[in-house]
Amino acid sequence: MAETHETILEIQDISKNFGGIRAVDELTFDVKEGEILGLIGPNGSGKTTLFNLITGVYAADSGRIRFQTQDITNELSYRIALKGISRTFQSTKVFQTQTVLDNIATAMIARARKRHISVTRQKVADVLDFTHLGKAKTAIAGDLTHAEQRRLMVAMALVEDPDLLLLDEITAGMSGEECNGMLEMAKRIRDRGTTIVLIEHNMRVAMALSDRIVVLNFGRKIAEGKPEEITTNETVLEAYLGREET
């Protein structure tokens, strides 16, 4: 399904240095509309740095990032969010002392277009339903379980229907069952028409979920392709398992 669609995000020769360390090294790849693109690689391979570059947390040293038709390289975070890119974080980020509803309301404030209040109510109801948080809506976010907090983080990213959703290890710290629920949710998000780029540590999860996969190592792209191509790729296996000394 991926091939027939247009490019929504274009990463072009993007580089980022931290002191002497090259975290992202002349990275180039495209994300097609409607697909789930998996971003995998060993620890420190530059996955989260790339998310931070896309969402304006860091400024790129060189290269360009285009979203839809606009150049968003080194744009401010809030402007990027307003253009329709949402993200979640590796470590859970929600407004701890606020209720679930207040968290979602805060997520809507800046991005909501002028519309009737009933539309807003419907959106809140939908997103609560979608993330199975309906029963917890008046609970304080800090009192929720880890899995619920992570679902809330997704709900906040999702509520204003972004065109592109960046998921940074959504299953981090979750049990097997919670994990499956999260993966099923990611698929449902894709079925709504939202393009997803996801970082995943768990290879099995990444393979099961992604339409295409980009593999990073030391900030460079070492492979790109369908999950089945990646599992047999020599370079990838080497990066993950190490080279056998002879």
Add this chain to the structure above:
Amino acid sequence: MDFTLDLLKKKSTYVFLAAFIFVVILPHYSSSYVLRVMITMASGIIAAMCLNVVLGYMGYPSLCQNVFYGVGAYTMALATVKLGFSPWTALVLSPIVTFIIGYLAAIPFLKLRSMFFAICTLAFTGVVSAILVNLPKITGSNAGLRGIPRLVKSDINFFYLEIALILVILVLTVLMSHSFWGKILIAIREDEDLAPHLGINTTRYKRLTFAATSAATGVAGAIFFSYQTYISSNYFTIGMSFTALAVAVVGGGGTALGPIFGGLVVVGAPEAFRGMTEGMTLWRPSFVGAVLVLVILLSPGGVVGIFQNLVGYFRKRGAN
């Protein structure tokens, strides 16, 4: 309309009205000394209410309230004494000047967070008091400026002027806390790194909030020194910033009414002891410190927190 009806149903509305009437009548039966204490207390409460928005809602521990209080006061003094404006014109100028200075200070300061921000605002206080002392031709330095015209004639009216300002700030704070603006400030306090990814321009809201609260503090300074008719650089020491901080924290950070209770305890209570002996005056800072430590230890929610706990306790007992 619903909002008005809700207010009529609440007990707290009547408690508030009773308190308000009490405050309005009180100065008519007070000695001029007590009235002076009340006027001082009210201006401290205003400074703390403004700090409360920055600290309690937005989460930035500012230690430069006295700078904006001072800028407002000096705008009043210089505009009237040196430039010959009427005090009411000067009262309009004060918030404008403090807003601009507050906004300019916010640009570098609000890039810092937590204690780095606190240290920077503390240093700002030092810089501004040095300027006040070292420009005797303009500010009058330690000798000060005399003959600031009074906004209103009687002391009681000065008190009412401050009460009016307190009410305005109170209403604005409550409205703000129920609006998108309040949600944004809380978002900044809770997780400033998350907010921009929800499309919130945190920088803009931080700067505008800081500048707006500075302006309101400036008005308090202008009113107080018009009442006093005399100003000198001695008034603007770091102590006043700490008092504002103590008032905000003791009252209960992030609640609209908190600073009012805080002001009564931190500024009011030491005054009650003042009459006893001369020596007690020296103990005032210790008293403020001790109250601050006690409240933080016993009730992190401040005086308002204690009330809320008490109400909760009696409700529970009633239910059983």
